[in-house]
Amino acid sequence: MINKISSKDNSLFKYARKLNQKANFRKKEKKFIVEGQKEIELCLKSNFIIDMIFISNKKNSKKIDKPNIQIYEIDDNLIKKIIYRESEGVFAIVNYKYFDIEKLKLNDDELFLILENPEKPGNIGAIMRTFEASGFKNLVLSDSNVEIFNPNTIRASLGSIFSLNIFQTKTNEIINFLDKNKFKIYSSYIKSNTDYKKIDFKKRCAIVMGPEKSSINNQFIKKSDKLLSIPIHGKVDSLNLSVATAIILYEALNQRKFS
Numbered sequence: 001m002i003n004k005i006s007s008k009d010n011s012l013f014k015y016a017r018k019l020n021q022k023a024n025f026r027k028k029e030k031k032f033i034v035e036g037q038k039e040i041e042l043c044l045k046s047n048f049i050i051d052m053i054f055i056s057n058k059k060n061s062k063k064i065d066k067p068n069i070q071i072y073e074i075d076d077n078l079i080k081k082i083i084y085r086e087s088e089g090v091f092a093i094v095n096y097k098y099f100d101i102e103k104l105k106l107n108d109d110e111l112f113l114i115l116e117n118p119e120k121p122g123n124i125g126a127i128m129r130t131f132e133a134s135g136f137k138n139l140v141l142s143d144s145n146v147e148i149f150n151p152n153t154i155r156a157s158l159g160s161i162f163s164l165n166i167f168q169t170k171t172n173e174i175i176n177f178l179d180k181n182k183f184k185i186y187s188s189y190i191k192s193n194t195d196y197k198k199i200d201f202k203k204r205c206a207i208v209m210g211p212e213k214s215s216i217n218n219q220f221i222k223k224s225d226k227l228l229s230i231p232i233h234g235k236v237d238s239l240n241l242s243v244a245t246a247i248i249l250y251e252a253l254n255q256r257k258f259s
Contacts, residue, residue: 019093051094
């Protein structure tokens with residue numbers, strides 16, 4: 001049986017809207033909102049636990065029939081107050097999922113991407129999309145105040161966020177992990193004279209990308225095996241973080257493909 005929600009005074013409507021709007025509430029509840037049928041399916045495939053699914057009463061969403069998940073039909077005017085993408089008219093309340101970096105089984109050519117103090121959720125989501133498209137899996141947010149399951153991050157990732165292993169750590173913690181597991185550390189550093197194409201990405205390594213408004217921190221500078229940069233021509237002095245990351249990731253991918 002599908003329950004119906006038609007009033008703005010409905011407690012579930014208020015709860016879902018608060019989850020979407022308040023990061024502190026999401027962290028407290030350890031839940032977040034996922035929009036779109038494709039993204040909901042990706043959640044399920046990646047073993048995220050979904051509490052409930054909401055479908056607009058006026059959209060032609062394909063029926064989502066999942067055992068043990070409560071389905072609610074919600075008034076179209078109400079769902080518009082929660083989700084940004086109105087075309088599908090479906091969203092879910094999903095539980096946080098945590099990853100333990102110490103339990104990873106590492107390959108000899110394992111590649112980690114480390115975003116050091118990233119600032120913009122949309123950029124992080126775009127990077128997740130590129131990272132997953134590159135065929136890599138392990139992404140670290142180091143010293144970051146950005147919430148992993150921020151709605152802007154989820155939307156920009158187009159569901160890639162659910163296919164990756166994502167870790168939040170302190171700089172010293174990830175450096176200790178990389179040292180212990182014999183990773184080469186290659187950090188993007190605008191003052192470096194080493195072209196990124198001269199770096200050997202074929203073996204086990206970690207690529208460190210810093211925040212757009214400043215450099216990587218001194219800990220990564222000191223611990224890096226190589227500091228690299230992307231040659232820039234013209235009058236601009238820097239690249240968007242997601243663009244710069246994509247350039248380096250595809251160099252790593254190409255090296256491995258043709259090695």
